[in-house]
Amino acid sequence: MxxxxxxxxxxxxxxxxxxxxxxxxxxxxxxxxxxxxxxxxxxxxxxxxxxxxxxxxxxxxxxxxxxxxxxxxxxxxxxxxxxxxxxxxxxxxxxxxxxxxxxxxxxxxxxAPSITQKPVRSHDKVKPQRVQDQGFLVELGVVSPAGQIQKDKGDKFKQINKFVEIIESLIPRSGLQERDSIQIHDMGAGKGYLTFALYDYLVNKLGQQVEAVGVEVRPDLVELCNSIARKLSFNGLSFEGGFISQYDIPSTDILIALHACDTATDDAIFKGIQAKASLIICSPCCHKQVRQCMLIPEKHKNLVGHGIMLERQAELLTDNMRALLMEAHGYKTKIFEFISSEHTGKNLMIVGERRKNPIDTQVKWDAYQAMKAEFGIERHYLEELLNQLS
Ligand SMILES: C[S@@+](CC[C@H](N)C(=O)[O-])C[C@H]1O[C@@H](n2cnc3c(N)ncnc32)[C@H](O)[C@@H]1O
Known part of the structure; x- marks a missing residue:
């Protein structure tokens, strides 16, 4: 026998x-x-x-x-x-x-089979080198069933691969691979390109158990993404309708927010800090809130004499202050270009890795306050949210 x-x-x-x-x-x-x-x-x-x-x-x-x-x-x-x-x-x-x-x-x-879609077999055809199961790229219209990138989807394709490359470098340091299961929240998930990509990478490449939720205010996108997840048997992935600010996250390991509009990025960062996420990864979108409440002191008037300069300065300050606030709450942060600005203007990424050994964060808090005072910024929305924690 x-x-x-x-x-x-x-x-x-x-x-x-x-x-x-x-x-x-x-x-x-x-x-x-x-x-x-x-x-x-x-x-x-x-x-x-x-x-x-x-x-x-x-x-x-x-x-x-x-x-x-x-x-x-x-x-x-x-x-x-x-x-x-x-x-x-x-x-x-x-x-x-x-x-x-x-x-x-x-x-x-x-x-019963947990995956019913056949993976791509040929190394030559695995165009998105970092994506394991191309099924979601086909369903989302990025790649044709024959494995070719669809017209006008080249930038999206690059963005997805770059995102997975960034994740690939962060996971080993995070210790999350040692967990039985990894929880993910994608705030402002949109059409789910990155939610699917992250899930695919962790489950199909790393063999991890994953519970991932994409939070999105548009019901049509929630329905579309849920139907694709079901079709591909991505059983640990679901999408829920609602506003980021109103969505409760009792715990999570990875929080992502890519191009969530204006202060929705702050809502997402706040939810990540509140839930003590090991990784917070966000790429901010438009920046309005800080710009609207900057009282630029005389000494900096020439720096922002032109409208576009004021806009850029406000963006830099908004994101720098976000990073300092994350540092003040126990995260080690990095800000870098996500993908080349030739592909999209929204190309900055802020990554926060929760420190395993806490440091004295007063210096970060002082730096934040100094920046706020230097540029006459009356309020930062993320700071106001974080005040709820103290
Ligand atoms: C520019 S899209 C980005 C989608 C996705 N993160 C990506 O990078 O492919 C922003 C998405 O966030 C959603 N959104 C914006 N503000 C939101 C909020 N406060 N709560 C929930 N979803 C929000 C929008 O409906 C939209 O689908």
Whole structure:
């Protein structure tokens, strides 16, 4: 009688033959103190032939190797006998799980498929290198079903990939990969491009369990995004209607707000700080609030003598002060250009990483107050929101 390991290997071969293979994950190391934590396997069609692309996830780095099919299956067999206790095979027809029990026996489980959309196989066609499951890009009209970027969607495509690249650099430092499940809130999610991209990256690339919510005031977009999430079996992703300021977030790990209008960005940052999010990532949109209440002192009149200069100065001050307020509330911040200004004017990004070891934040608070006084700024909306916390 074949062992459950043999059954698993057979199912892998079968799902590759009938093109239903989605992903295989090997987890639960026999030695929990070992450096190798997880292995994620995809099926890819390379010039050298049908292959398995294997990501070895170590404590602090990922190593990817491609194996021809049977070599790859040998690798899986030896990893299962020597290193890992659990295997999860996802196919578009069925999910399979193999578990090694403490009594030495094996358990074989089959479940309904969690993903029913076939992933892109060819490395050449994986245009959005950082996007794993192109299905959402097709549904959102960024990429054609044949994998080509749609006309006029080049900038959106670049933005999505750049966003995932930024996330990729932040996650390892955040410690979130160690969590059983990661909570995400996207405030002002719009058509969900970045919500889907972040979910796809964490679930399909990193193999994480994710609960993600996109909050959006437009009901038509909420309905559209929910229907796409259901269609793609992105089961941990949902969209809810409402205003950011009125949406309660008891806890979250990652809060994003990309191009939420004017003070909606402040509402989102406030919600992130209040929920003690590990990461707050925002790209501000229009800036009106600070500009409307700047009483520029005489010494700076020449600096902002032209309307456009006043506007730019107000933008710089608004975002600098946002970052200082985040610092004053225990975040390490960075402000940088998100994507080149050739693609969009709204290209600044503020990232806050919650400090694991708190520092004395008085100096940040003083810097904020000094900036406010220097430019005669009567009020900053984010400061007013944050006053509720003290
Ligand atoms: C410019 S779009 C950006 C969408 C998305 N974040 C992205 O980057 O692709 C801004 C979205 O935020 C929504 N929005 C603006 N203010 C909001 C608020 N106060 N509460 C909830 N949604 C808001 C708008 O309806 C719009 O869909």
């Amino acid at each position: 074949p062992s459950h390991t043999d059954k698993l290997l057979d199912q892998i071969r079968k799902s590759i033959r009938d093109d239903s293979f989605v992903r295989l994950t090997l987890s639960k190391p026999k030695d929990p103190t070992g450096d190798l934590k997880k292995v994620l396997i995809k099926y890819v069609e390379l010039k050298k032939g049908a292959s398995l692309s294997v990501v070895f996830r170590y404590q602090r780095k990922d190593l990817t190797k491609n194996f021809l099919l049977e070599e790859g299956i040998d690798q899986i067999k030896s990893l299962l006998s020597e290193t890992f206790l659990n295997a999860n095979l996802l196919t578009t027809h069925q999910d399979w799980a193999l578990e090694h029990l403490p009594n030495g026996k094996q358990k074989w489980i089959s479940k």
